Structure formats: structure tokens, C-alpha cells
Amino acid sequence: MREFYGGDTRRAHSFHFAVLVFDVATVVFAMICGVTLFLRLAQVVFRPYKVRIPCDVCDLQRHEPDAVHCKACGNLLNIPDEGAY
Numbered sequence: 001m002r003e004f005y006g007g008d009t010r011r012a013h014s015f016h017f018a019v020l021v022f023d024v025a026t027v028v029f030a031m032i033c034g035v036t037l038f039l040r041l042a043q044v045v046f047r048p049y050k051v052r053i054p055c056d057v058c059d060l061q062r063h064e065p066d067a068v069h070c071k072a073c074g075n076l077l078n079i080p081d082e083g084a085y
């Protein structure tokens with residue numbers, strides 16, 4: 001190593017430090033990406049297919065999350081949603 005860097009061990013050490021920082025940054029970046037993807041997957045898997053909003057007219061309990069009207073009686077529903085992503 002001493003021969004490779006022409007005897008400049010300080011430069012060799014800073015090179016190793018840079019490689020270490022790059023490695024750690026890569027691992028942290030990969031972890032953040034993985035956690036984000038996992039959370040998105042969990043969100044999709046555990047999101048209920050239907051929401052429990054009782055209809056005022058016919059008292060039907062479960063509706064599609066994006067429903068505007070009750071599918072049984074056609075009453076206008078007021079399902080709160082998070083809006084578009």
C-alpha cells in the first residue's frame with residue numbers, strides 16, 4: 001500500500017475514508033428505498049377494498065372507497081377520501 005501511493009499514507013487513509021463514507025451512504029440509500037417500497041406494499045395490501053360508510057337512506061354499510069352514490073338505492077354518499085396521490 002505504501003508503494004502504491006508513493007509513500008503518502010495520509011492520502012491512502014483519506015481514500016479509504018472516502019470509500020467507507022460512500023459505502024455507508026449507499027447502504028443508507030438502499031435501506032431508505034427498501035423501507036419506502038415496503039411501506040407502499042403494506043399500504044396496498046392492508047388497504048380495505050370497501051369502506052364502512054352507512055347509507056342514510058337504505059343503511060347499506062359497505063361501499064367502494066371511491067363511490068359517489070350508494071349502489072343499492074343511489075343515494076348520494078359523502079365518503080371522505082385522501083384525494084389523489
Ligand SMILES: [Zn+2]
Pocket residue numbers: 055056057058059060070071072073074075
Ligand atoms: Zn343506500
